[in-house]
Amino acid sequence: xxxxxxxxxxxxxxxxxxxxxxxxxxxxxxxxxxxxxxxxxxxxxxxxxxxxxxxxxxxxxxxxxxxxxxxxxxxxxxxxxxxxxxxxxxxxxxxxxxxxxxxxxxxxxxxxxxxxxxxxxxxxxxxxxxxxxxxxxxxxxxxxxxxxxxxxxxxxxxxxxxxxxxxxxxxxxxxxxxxxxxxxxxxxxxxxxxxxxxxxxxxxxxxxxxxxxxxxxxxxxxxxxxxxxxxxxxxxxxxxxxxxxxxxxxxxxxxxxxxxxxx
Numbered sequence: 001x002x003x004x005x006x007x008x009x010x011x012x013x014x015x016x017x018x019x020x021x022x023x024x025x026x027x028x029x030x031x032x033x034x035x036x037x038x039x040x041x042x043x044x045x046x047x048x049x050x051x052x053x054x055x056x057x058x059x060x061x062x063x064x065x066x067x068x069x070x071x072x073x074x075x076x077x078x079x080x081x082x083x084x085x086x087x088x089x090x091x092x093x094x095x096x097x098x099x100x101x102x103x104x105x106x107x108x109x110x111x112x113x114x115x116x117x118x119x120x121x122x123x124x125x126x127x128x129x130x131x132x133x134x135x136x137x138x139x140x141x142x143x144x145x146x147x148x149x150x151x152x153x154x155x156x157x158x159x160x161x162x163x164x165x166x167x168x169x170x171x172x173x174x175x176x177x178x179x180x181x182x183x184x185x186x187x188x189x190x191x192x193x194x195x196x197x198x199x200x201x202x203x204x205x206x207x208x209x210x211x212x213x214x215x216x217x218x219x220x221x222x223x224x225x226x227x228x229x230x231x232x233x234x235x236x237x238x239x240x241x242x243x244x245x246x247x248x249x250x251x252x253x254x255x256x257x258x259x260x261x262x263x
Contacts, residue, residue: 028160028197029229033241033256034208035191036150036164038119040109041072041262051258057221057245062088065097079106080125103127105146117154123147127168142170163192202229206241221245225256235262 027039031049041047047070055062068082081104085097105125113120125146148166155161166189187210195204206225227241241256 026197028158028195029202029204029231029239030237030260030262031239031258032162032191032193032204032206033225033227033239033243033258034223035162035193035206036107036121036123036148036166037162038109038111038121038150038152040076040107040111040121041070041078043072043075045072046070046263047260048263049258049260052256053243054255055243056252056254062086063097064100066101076110077106077108080104082125101127101129103146117156119152119154121150123150142172145169145171158197159194160197161192161194163190165190200231200233202231203227204229204241221247227256236260 029037030039030047031037033051033053049066049068049070051064051066053064053066055064063086065085066082067084068080070078070080072078082101083099084101086100087097103125105123107121107123109119109121111119125148127144127146129142129144146166146168148164150162150164152160152162168188189208189210191206191208193204193206195202197203204227206223206227208223208225210222222245223243224246225241225243227239229237229239231237237258237260239256239258239260243254243256244251
């Protein structure tokens with residue numbers, strides 16, 4: 001009888017484990033294009049992201065090629081670093097890219113707060129700008145601290161709503177701002193939207209008031225970005241989006257893309 005019980009256990013336990021894994025809620029995506037996400041890297045998990053963003057809202061078009069690395073120190077805390085290559089073009093994007101941004105950061109996430117479908121994350125990026133890349137009045141001129149808050153709520157049937165807010169505080173102003181003596185020059189960024197996951201495909205829609213990820217657009221039109229994200233398996237993710245300016249005269253859609261691999 002004892003041997004029979006052991007045999008049944010050996011047969012059933014792997015099936016029970018697989019069932020538990022399948023019962024876990026599936027993360028709908030790894031990254032959005034212009035909105036900070038709540039989802040952290042798992043402990044000792046490494047994520048590489050290669051992307052591009054082509055802005056076609058004005059005659060002298062601009063393109064960005066970001067590359068980022070994220071690593072999970074715990075299941076809630078991750079660190080990250082990013083390099084962005086920038087080019088301005090008329091016909092062929094991403095020709096002779098120049099370094100436009102170097103940054104490091106960290107993010108701490110709370111998933112399913114109080115066993116609810118609500119998630120949150122707090123993070124901080126430190127950006128080290130590169131002088132001479134952008135025209136006067138564009139980009140940043142000083143090292144900046146960029147705190148952000150990201151929120152998400154799962155509504156069921158694969159639907160999730162999300163939002164994030166961020167500030168950019170120049171290092172030379174940080175002490176006076178913290179003491180309440182001065183207000184930040186940067187008015188901040190607000191993003192939000194909704195996504196729907198169905199199997200290996202996620203559909204998403206983002207609204208972004210402005211974005212430090214496109215520093216030449218800091219005073220440009222807000223963006224609406226519909227996107228399609230494919231999960232082919234093997235910890236890969238491919239995302240394609242069409243950023244569109246919502247103000248008059250800036251409706252020519254751009255192109256956003258990212259390719260993600262986790263290890």
